Amino acid sequence: MLIAAEEISSLLGEDSVSYDEDVIEHHGHSDWSTANTPNRPAAVVWPRNTEEVSMIARVCSKHNVPMVAFGAGSSVEGNFSSPHSGITIDFTHMDKIVAFHPDDMDVVVQPGVNWVNLNNEIKDSGLFLPLDPSPTAMIGGMVSTNCSGTNAMRYGNMKDWVINLTVVLADGRVVKTRRRPRKTSAGYNLTGFFVGAEGTLGLVTEITLKLAPIPQDTSVAIVSFPSIRAATTAASRIIRSGIQLAALELMDDVQMQVVNRHGSAAVKKRKWEEEPTLFMKFSGTTDAIKSDIKRVQELIKNEKPGPFHFAKTKLEELDLWAARKEALFTMVSTRKEGTVLWSTDVAVPLSRLADIIDISKDECSKLGIYGTIIGHVGDANFHTAMFYDPHNAEQKAAVKRVVDDMMHRALEMDGTVSGEHAIGIGKKDCLVEELGQGTIDFMKTLKRAADPKWLLNPGKVFDLPDAA
């Protein structure tokens, strides 16, 4: 591996390669992640363009060295860990907006572009990328995990916003999946093939993204309910009505307590009801929003909602929504010395959301685990965050049991073990249970065709074949 790193250094320049222990640690382990491995990459390299990524792949392929793509490092399932060591390719120097076509409503970017920065850069055009994952996320990682976030109810997930990809294959060849039409049915959907593949099929070096018009107006309403079931029933009525909210989010009683006690100054301006709470983001024209709000109030009155709290100003709207967006950070800020976080997500068919949240909360409280629930109820996807002491075997086993049971339950309900965090190393066994060995074998057949030496992010999504 060091030979490969040295060869890359001679091609790209010494500044482009690091063997520094701290750098390697930062690229090999994450406190945010539920899944880590004791192994570390042998070196970290920073390419500046597609050609350099191609050179790196040629060298690694020649020497049979694993290649692991790295972006913001904020994924949570060990997606960028290095269980088979190898060379980590850090895309943070590839952070350019390559071309912006406002009249075509698209933008071409490198993978190291942060999505919040992108939206700031282009906001005067009235366009934006409507995904809303963690503010830390970079486009490359968003593509590779098929991320979503709070806006997915209206706007779908990452695969719906990618027009084309430039991809470096395992052996260094470069392919472009499409030209730049907004719609096409020409040939295989390679774009969709690489999105969500976690860097195991190719290294994404350029992305053309669809953009959406920024809605004329938005309005945020916060409503609490007597139970999770009442809140999800209300959510379900709203979804079935066809009213197009931009977002529809649930936080449970425990998470609302956390917000009251530990939220940011802006968020703590008011005292929140410590009950299951829906955060609704209306968007559209000012008139349409007024009409939507009236309809929603009528639709859900049987679920005994508390009063609707609306933001009176745009600033207040940001403060209200911040309670939702900061939730995980707020939760983490309450972490006691010596405990660690286990954060995970599943998604189920819409009608089963209340069931699975209720059962999972019950189990948590029976086993004495402190955890919160945040749900993207618009697409029946929810997250739990739990703290435990990793040196307390009993506590660790209890958390693991809650997670395992949640996964099995999601599958019994015909759902998925990962709504938006992908598989990484953390959920490989669950994926086999979700799809069955036949489907996994077919995925591996495609993986082998694309990467015969199994060098791209090996050990992610599924285990290496015995022969490799």
Add this chain to the structure above:
Amino acid sequence: MLIAAEEISSLLGEDSVSYDEDVIEHHGHSDWSTANTPNRPAAVVWPRNTEEVSMIARVCSKHNVPMVAFGAGSSVEGNFSSPHSGITIDFTHMDKIVAFHPDDMDVVVQPGVNWVNLNNEIKDSGLFLPLDPSPTAMIGGMVSTNCSGTNAMRYGNMKDWVINLTVVLADGRVVKTRRRPRKTSAGYNLTGFFVGAEGTLGLVTEITLKLAPIPQDTSVAIVSFPSIRAATTAASRIIRSGIQLAALELMDDVQMQVVNRHGSAAVKKRKWEEEPTLFMKFSGTTDAIKSDIKRVQELIKNEKPGPFHFAKTKLEELDLWAARKEALFTMVSTRKEGTVLWSTDVAVPLSRLADIIDISKDECSKLGIYGTIIGHVGDANFHTAMFYDPHNAEQKAAVKRVVDDMMHRALEMDGTVSGEHAIGIGKKDCLVEELGQGTIDFMKTLKRAADPKWLLNPGKVFDLPDAA
């Protein structure tokens, strides 16, 4: 091939196999299609379920016999033709709605279900499949061509509405791509891999579809413009504004003449302006529609639109929209004895739509070709339909030149040679030009991995490798 057909007959029953000449002709040639081949299948078989399709694939694989999937037979690029003969698998007996889950907003169907019938069956639930291709189309063909239609502006195309697929692989193995969550990032996106693959990667035998709530209200407006450019500029302003029309369609002056002269009785109740015309379908709540219409009128006033014609009743709305939906049929009904139709489509980045339509119309008129333009301007995709006498070499060459030039022009503008009809045998060369040999080679690598003997719909999307 006959041995394989007889073996299938012994497994599935004699009624499931036909060697009848008329049947074979109907499955091997289409007057609707732009691309045909002189070859024919050796037999046609009608499976009733996934297990029977799996049996057929095992037999064909054993005897190295090509397998061609057939649905409604309404595709236009020779997608179901049999250039290498083989056995055609007709899915029309697999026409069951397997399970309807209104609370999950999804439905499980077999590939032979017609989408209009499906929407009629489930309409009392307030849900519908919002795609809108030819009324003849079956779900299986819609999946395999990644179809769209007039509603794509708001609802996207077929790939956006498929939750999971059950697929019989070339060797008869059965895989299911997903369970039934509305959102997932677990493992490779096999669903997206099979959608649009034209039956070259597997035989789709069951489909779970997302459904959307039927909008509370709709309203149709028809507006004519002094030029194509004025109409597309107006369209572009509407799109950029974020106003969510369900559909935004363009018909050119020639197509409007055809409507006036040859439209159905309902359509001919009024005399249409014979100018470039936008058909707008507003949808949402009644209040929101009122507000949207006002905004649209304000937005496009600089493009000198004629008066807005609105439907006053739901019946009138259907009549107005029928002028658009019937357009191709109306055009075909004007066909002179001895002439045939060449129908094709391309899509380009939004800003180039007016350019490409203008140039293509100019070329048509210079070469004396009678043709019309219908555009899904909401996603910069448009269709031309041209008549020519196939025995008139000069005319045939002229039409071919218009089509070729249109393809090249679409590619120069960074567009695609097929917006919604897929590639079939008609556009294979164009696809190489669109994506480049490197990308085609990568597609072929995946094809070979999925179907090593190259038996599934061979000769579609791209040519067979020399070795096969």
